[in-house]
Amino acid sequence: LAKTTQPISMDSYEGQEVNITCSHNNIATNDYITWYQQFPSQGPRFIIQGYKTKVTNEVASLFIPADRKSSTLSLPRVSLSDTAVYYCLVGELEYGNKLVFGAGTILRVKS
Amino acid sequence: NAGVMQNPRHLVRRRGQEARLRCSPMKGHSHVYWYRQLPEEGLKFMVYLQKENIIDESGMPKERFSAEFPKEGPSILRIQQVVRGDSAAYFCASSPYRPETQYFGPGTRLLVL
Numbered sequence: 035l036a037k038t039t040q041p042i043s044m045d046s047y048e049g050q051e052v053n054i055t056c057s058h059n060n061i062a063t064n065d066y067i068t069w070y071q072q073f074p075s076q077g078p079r080f081i082i083q084g085y086k087t088k089v090t091n092e093v094a095s096l097f098i099p100a101d102r103k104s105s106t107l108s109l110p111r112v113s114l115s116d117t118a119v120y121y122c123l124v125g126e127l128e129y130g131n132k133l134v135f136g137a138g139t140i141l142r143v144k145s
Numbered sequence: 146n147a148g149v150m151q152n153p154r155h156l157v158r159r160r161g162q163e164a165r166l167r168c169s170p171m172k173g174h175s176h177v178y179w180y181r182q183l184p185e186e187g188l189k190f191m192v193y194l195q196k197e198n199i200i201d202e203s204g205m206p207k208e209r210f211s212a213e214f215p216k217e218g219p220s221i222l223r224i225q226q227v228v229r230g231d232s233a234a235y236f237c238a239s240s241p242y243r244p245e246t247q248y249f250g251p252g253t254r255l256l257v258l
Contacts, residue, residue, distance in 0.1 A: 068246075077149075077236045077249030078188065121187070132178065132190035132201060133238075133247060 038122045043140040052109045054139050056122030059103050066125040067098060067105045072138070073118045081120075082107070109141075117143045147172065149239050149250035157256045158227050166222040166253045170239030177220040178238045178247055179212060188236060194220060227257045 039057040046052045058067070066085050070078035082089055084096040084105070095108040109116060119138040150169040158164050170177050175196050180188040193201040194214035205212065209227075214220040224231055234254050238247035 075234075075252075075254075077238070077252050080246060080248060083246065132193055132204065133180075133188075134190065135180075135187040137187050 038124055038136050040120075040122050040136060040139045042137065043142065045142050045144065046112055047144050048113055049111050052112050052116075052141060052143075054107045054109075054120055054122075054141070055104060056107070057104045058122070058124045061102050061124050064125070067096065067102075068123045068125065068133075069094070069096065069107045070121045070123065070135075071118045072121065078121065078135075112141075112143045114143050114145060117141060149237055149248055151235075151237050151250035151253050153253060154251060155254050155256070157258065159258050160228055161226050164224040164227050164231070164255055164257075166224075166235050166237075166255070168220040168222070168237030168239075168250060170220070170237075171248055174239035174241050174248075176240045176242070177214050178240075179220075179222050180236045180238065180249075182234045182236065182252075184233070191222070224255075227255070229257045231255060232257045 066083055068083040069081045071081050072078040082091055082094050082096045084098050086098050086102060089096045097106045119140050121135050121138040123133050149171055152167050156164055168177060177194045179191040181191055182188045190204040192205045192212045194212060196214055197216050209225045211223045232255055234252045236249050236252045238249045240247045
């Protein structure tokens with residue numbers, strides 16, 4: 035199973051761009067990289083998913099280098115409402131369909 | 146298109162009672178997953194079901210816990226003879242086919258007194 039490593043917490047200010055990097059050295063060929071966001075007392079919310087290079091949607095961008103051993107979630111111009119826990123997950127197509135959540139990164143956005 | 150629905154949102158039980166948690170997946174989704182989140186911890190996978198079948202229950206405690214996803218109706222996570230250590234948030238997720246794109250419900254917060 036591919037293990038992920040993320041910073042425990044990050045602080046930022048409103049309007050700044052935030053980059054959260056995730057390491058996954060043992061990622062398998064068929065694995066995808068997925069990021070979820072979780073607010074207090076809510077279920078995780080899917081943000082973005084990618085396999086290689088760059089993916090962008092209306093919420094975030096995901097940068098994945100050629101070796102795929104890491105990925106970076108980029109949140110443009112964060113606001114106070116982006117304060118949440120962000121989880122990096124690596125797909126486990128080989129081992130079934132369960133998602134393995136790590137501790138995640140607590141992002142605190144300040145005014 | 147309604148999201149994943151879970152009820153009740155909050156459930157209080159005394160030790161030894163039974164807890165039943167319900168999950169209605171998103172329309173068109175036939176895959177349901179249950180996760181548990183203990184206070185200050187990440188989510189832990191419990192069980193993965195498709196209609197009328199348990200596909201993976203590797204995360205389920207061997208005793209007191211069971212899950213089902215009948216042909217008609219919601220998925221049910223059942224905890225018999227609850228203990229205080231069962232107090233947690235239980236999240237249900239559903240997906241149409243790909244395992245990564247799971248959509249989560251708001252969770253049921255179980256408190257065992």
